[in-house]
Amino acid sequence: MSIALNRIPDRVRKIHLMAVCGTAMGALASMLKDMGYAVTGSDQNVYPPMSHFLVQKGIVLNEGFSGENIRYEPDLVVVGNAVSRDNPEVEMMNRMGISYCSMPQAVNHFIVAGKKSILITGTHGKTTTSAIIAWLLFRAGLDPSFVIGGILKNFGSNYRLGKGPYVVLEGDEYDTAYFDKGPKFLHYDPAVAVLTGVEFDHADIFKDLSQVKAAFGAFVSRLSHGSRLLAVDSDGNVDELIGACGCRVDRYGRDPGPAWRSAAESFSATRTEFEVFQRENFYHRFKTRMMGSHNLLNTLAAIAVADYLKISKPMIAEALNAFEGVKRRQEIRGEKRGVVVMDDFAHHPTAVRETIRAVKPFCGKGRLLAVFEPRTNTSMRKIFQNVYPLSFDGADVVCIRKPPLLKKVPPAEWFSSENLVADLKKQGRDAYFFTDTDSIIDFLVQNARSGDVVLVMSNGGFDNIHERLLEAL
Secondary structure, rough: OOOOEEOOOOOOOEEEEEEEHHHHHHHHHHHHOOOOOOEEEEOOOOOHHHHHHHOOOEEEEOOOOOHHOOOOOOOOOEEEOOOOOHHHHHHHHHHOOOOOEEHHHHHHHHHOOOOEEEEEOOOOOOHHHHOOOOOOOHHHOOOOOEEEEEEEEOOOOOOOOOOOEEEEEEEEOOEEOEEEEEEEEHOOOOEEEOOOOOOOOOOOOOOOOHHHHHHHHHHHHHOOOOEEEEEEEOOOHHHHHHOOOOEEEEEEOOOOOOEEEEEEEEEEEOOOOEEEOOOOEEEEEEEOOOOOHHHHHHHHHHHHHHHOOOHHHHHHHHHOOOOOOEOOOEEEEEOOOOOEEEEEEOOOHHHHHHHHHHHHHHHHHHOOOEEEEEOOOOOOOOHHHOOHHHOOOOOOOOEEOOOOOOHHHOOEEEEHHHHHHHHHHHOOEEEEEEEOHHHHHHHHHHHHOOOOOEEEOOOOOOOHHHHHHHHHO
């Protein structure tokens, strides 16, 4: 029996990607196809829109995993982190002796090679910060490449192959592959790195906060001496970690002290305006369509990176004003009967809290109806049972769905949506528990009125609640 090798051969023409329908893997497959490689892929769950997109790109897509999918002998197999050691394609790969690698290994070899990477890491804000940076570089004429975990509205894509010297990457703390359980971001050697904050998350991967901090600590300590780290200020976990950094570190935040600071902030339904100070010297005044103080921090980090890359202040200002955002981040899906339906990816307690705070001014005299689905491996566990009740301040009505995938979690660890609603009611909140999505839609149709904003928060499709609600309204 041949033994497959965890390496990338010198000559590669045919590449197969396992678990290709993930956001990052789909982007990688598309980039490889655009680069001229013959690309095939497989996944257990093949569904639109990713499946249609990949097929339209000319990528041969197989539904389900089978050894037959790689009998054509690709030169390289890229193994996604959702693939286990006993996967039939892995077993066939090993029998045939086909070389293989992980997704970040492939990104480094095929996309980053010969370029400088800008890597954005942290528990929150990675996608938005990465997207703003990519847009600033593009508008400045730097022709960047990027691989980001969300669809940039300005590009209609989550990836781009540019000819410029920079690649913008969203740094994922999830494990890399069955043969490499370390975080993906450890594979990159960025010229510039951003650390947006560190909190406990991903309970399926990390046991506790100490393990999360260890992962980010390993990343910070490995940064090259010539790199540059931009780290959020006023975060105790980040404070502990950056002491191990051997490169230049700048901080950014809203309180006095960091190298980059925002001030004179003004939030409205359509614009956020703010001033930026660099080492306490006035830098420039900016406007953005992004809502909320958390997005202001994401924008501030992007401004600092753009300044590092010698992009002019007027160009930064013009680009920020034209930035349209990221799909599923405070995205307005439609309006019917005067009711606005907004979609957001928020699921961690901090993200839920900050998203509600950001959206509230958008409501004007109307009400904010917050709809939350605990769906992640962390939110379905009772880890944050006593924290979520503090996350819904600002919402006028709160609708909490029963977690839809509880079977993935041991019963002793189950999060209780009923208990969350009971705690919210004790605080005087108008809160309701629902066992299914249909009941939520019925409730909203009967109770939402003109001027209200329905904010739907979930990291999943939520049974297509957005379109179904709009149709029902």
